[in-house]
Amino acid sequence: MLRVSIILFYFCLLTFNLEKALPELPEVETIKNDLEKVILNKKITAVIIHRSSVVKEPSLKKFKSLLLDSKFRKIIRRGKLLAFEIITAQKEIYFLSVHLRMTGQLVYGSDDPKSRVSFKLSNGFYLCYNDQRTLGELRLVKDIQALNVVKNMGPEPLSKDFRVNDFIKYISMRKAKIKPLLLDQKFVAGIGNIYAAEALFISKIDPARNACDLNEQEAKLLFKNIKSILKKAIKCRGSSFSDYRDGHGNKGTFSNNFYVYGRKGQACLVCKDFIQRIKLGGRGTYFCPGCQK
Ligand SMILES: [Zn+2]
Numbered sequence: 381m382l383r384v385s386i387i388l389f390y391f392c393l394l395t396f397n398l399e400k401a402l403p404e405l406p407e408v409e410t411i412k413n414d415l416e417k418v419i420l421n422k423k424i425t426a427v428i429i430h431r432s433s434v435v436k437e438p439s440l441k442k443f444k445s446l447l448l449d450s451k452f453r454k455i456i457r458r459g460k461l462l463a464f465e466i467i468t469a470q471k472e473i474y475f476l477s478v479h480l481r482m483t484g485q486l487v488y489g490s491d492d493p494k495s496r497v498s499f500k501l502s503n504g505f506y507l508c509y510n511d512q513r514t515l516g517e518l519r520l521v522k523d524i525q526a527l528n529v530v531k532n533m534g535p536e537p538l539s540k541d542f543r544v545n546d547f548i549k550y551i552s553m554r555k556a557k558i559k560p561l562l563l564d565q566k567f568v569a570g571i572g573n574i575y576a577a578e579a580l581f582i583s584k585i586d587p588a589r590n591a592c593d594l595n596e597q598e599a600k601l602l603f604k605n606i607k608s609i610l611k612k613a614i615k616c617r618g619s620s621f622s623d624y625r626d627g628h629g630n631k632g633t634f635s636n637n638f639y640v641y642g643r644k645g646q647a648c649l650v651c652k653d654f655i656q657r658i659k660l661g662g663r664g665t666y667f668c669p670g671c672q673k
Pocket of ligand 1: 648649650651652653668669670671672
């Protein structure tokens, strides 16, 4: 009996993990907006590292000594990456980049003993980096643009750099399936499994179609819907399908608005057909066969 329970437990864990949703642009933007209100101009009075493996560069000693007594000046988001511009005690500018990956969280408040890295601030509060799976990355660098992840990143979908004509042209040249293409951060930054699936649903496009087979009208509609869904999700403070929490440790509510994501076997909210889940580019992909052609 015990063995069956253990096997069942691991099976559930495995199934659940397949659907682990990573923080995407709206979630990271929400964290940025939350933290901007509380940590800017605060000094770091202690750096407490519980799990050194999440600090990727520089050495732990340098990481600690540079951050101690430095001040948060600005927070920048680029795609799914968050970067804190800091000024050190020696008046040098550095960037603390944080990639949350799968289970990373940045929460402002009291000290969390389960955090991987905690920054004590001059007002007595803490900025805690939590990361159950420790797949996230913290880097303290002089030049944020020089980071490979930033160098190779495509345009920000909510900026003027994301242009409809470029989008149409690029799509028309790519044989890749449209859904995995949307997840390619070199193509457009910040979109992940959730918002790609939802944007394709609203645009009535089958995620398995080749990008180059979309007509101009479909590409235009997809472009428009990518922007609108990201904006809506930011308004809802993101989607807490799995581990995501905002800068205060609370859940986002956009998950209540999902049409397809995580709804395998449930009735489509538009046509009542059943939502299906297939694998595309190694990722679980939800869609409605009735609505998406
Ligand atoms: Zn449908």
